Amino acid sequence: MLVNILLLCAGLAVLVFSADKFVYGASAFARNLGLPPMLIGLTIVAMGSSAPEMFVAATASMDGMNDTAVGNVLGSNIANITLILGLTALLGAISVSSKTLKREIPLMLAATVLAGYLIHDGMLARYEGIILLVAFLSVMGWFIYQAMTNKDTDIMGEEMDAEIPKDVPTIRAIMWILVGMVLLPLSAGWMVDGAVGIAKIYGLSDLVIGLTIIAVGTSLPELAACIAGVLKKEDDLAIGNIVGSNLFNILAVLAIPGLISPGEVDATAIDRDFYMVLATSIALAVLVLSSGAKQQLTRWHGILLLLTFIAYQYVVFTAH
Numbered sequence: 001m002l003v004n005i006l007l008l009c010a011g012l013a014v015l016v017f018s019a020d021k022f023v024y025g026a027s028a029f030a031r032n033l034g035l036p037p038m039l040i041g042l043t044i045v046a047m048g049s050s051a052p053e054m055f056v057a058a059t060a061s062m063d064g065m066n067d068t069a070v071g072n073v074l075g076s077n078i079a080n081i082t083l084i085l086g087l088t089a090l091l092g093a094i095s096v097s098s099k100t101l102k103r104e105i106p107l108m109l110a111a112t113v114l115a116g117y118l119i120h121d122g123m124l125a126r127y128e129g130i131i132l133l134v135a136f137l138s139v140m141g142w143f144i145y146q147a148m149t150n151k152d153t154d155i156m157g158e159e160m161d162a163e164i165p166k167d168v169p170t171i172r173a174i175m176w177i178l179v180g181m182v183l184l185p186l187s188a189g190w191m192v193d194g195a196v197g198i199a200k201i202y203g204l205s206d207l208v209i210g211l212t213i214i215a216v217g218t219s220l221p222e223l224a225a226c227i228a229g230v231l232k233k234e235d236d237l238a239i240g241n242i243v244g245s246n247l248f249n250i251l252a253v254l255a256i257p258g259l260i261s262p263g264e265v266d267a268t269a270i271d272r273d274f275y276m277v278l279a280t281s282i283a284l285a286v287l288v289l290s291s292g293a294k295q296q297l298t299r300w301h302g303i304l305l306l307l308t309f310i311a312y313q314y315v316v317f318t319a320h
Contacts, residue, residue: 004197011191022180023048071210089302129258
């Protein structure tokens with residue numbers, strides 16, 4: 001038991017550290033290449049924040065634990081909105097004004113509906129993984145086009161510019177990219193092994209462990225980014241981290257088990273957990289896009305989101 005806990009904690013700590021350093025190095029390198037800050041933020045930084053989920057999903061899929069991989073995606077998206085955004089909103093009202101962000105949220109909803117349609121039959125086939133991957137690449141292409149052609153000033157672009165590392169030597173940026181590439185898969189393996197060991201001791205299913213411990217763990221980079229964003233008054237960037245991470249999780253990360261180890265998906269993930277993802281995504285869209293003239297997430301919204309997270313965790317653990 002102690003070994004499993006140590007593996008889980010060490011894997012989680014190194015996973016968060018390596019994801020942060022990978023994003024730091026990749027974004028600094030991209031800035032040195034002269035890429036626009038908005039493009040860096042919407043692609044490299046957003047993908048980097050989903051790197052823990054990607055590597056955990058790949059590790060679990062290669063071990064034949066598809067339910068853990070799928071549970072990680074669904075659980076992370078739920079945790080991002082209910083736990084991460086809920087905790088962040090408790091720090092103070094979060095204002096939303098970015099036009100880019102308001103275009104991303106409908107994309108996140110559309111991606112969620114697509115994923116639900118593909119897995120509703122209880123299978124995640126290889127061709128469905130390919131469909132998700134193509135959708136992901138299409139979204140990336142649209143982001144790149146928008147960032148390269150849209151010259152309008154956007155508040156989130158300004159916030160991204162402030163966050164992307166400046167004056168980092170290229171050799172140092174490359175070094176951190178390499179460190180991240182080595183440590184991410186290694187730490188993901190530790191985390192999965194530790195979580196599986198704990199799950200077996202307590203009789204938890206692969207799906208439950210993916211929905212809970214692993215999902216919350218891989219969402220920690222988003223928590224750090226959101227809290228930092230709000231404390232720096234970069235509210236749009238804080239919510240943008242959540243929306244971008246959820247969008248990439250549901251397209252790129254969910255594609256991984258379909259591509260590596262296609263097969264059945266636990267019926268509970270479809271009948272209960274997917275609809276929770278859809279409901280929380282719609283709730284976020286309503287809160288952000290229909291929150292009145294001020295367009296804010298208040299502390300009361302944060303409390304409501306946290307209560308939703310606690311209630312969901314209770315249902316998952318008592319129903320297993």
